[in-house]
């Protein structure tokens with residue numbers, strides 16, 4: 001049964017930005033892309049780069065270390081077949097951003 005955990009207020013993650021949070025012992029990167037929120041593990045599947053500090057284009061983030069790209073919706077790498085980071089469902093409720101873990 002997934003837990004719903006509040007990780008931020010909506011105004012802490014303006015459009016076009018991201019925030020690295022911790023929930024249930026996991027490091028998670030939360031992104032606001034044109035008002036739609038995404039959450040994936042902050043830890044790159046390659047060598048642990050911080051995806052929350054990556055470059056975002058569309059709904060893709062590029063790891064700042066060696067440029068692996070990940071789909072923000074699924075966590076699947078678009079450049080490394082088979083590589084994937086966990087992706088989490090995001091719920092926005094009463095100005096709060098929650099992730100399901």
Ligand code: FES
Pocket residue numbers: 044045046047048049063064065066067068
């Ligand atoms: S650590 Fe992310 S691409 Fe190498």
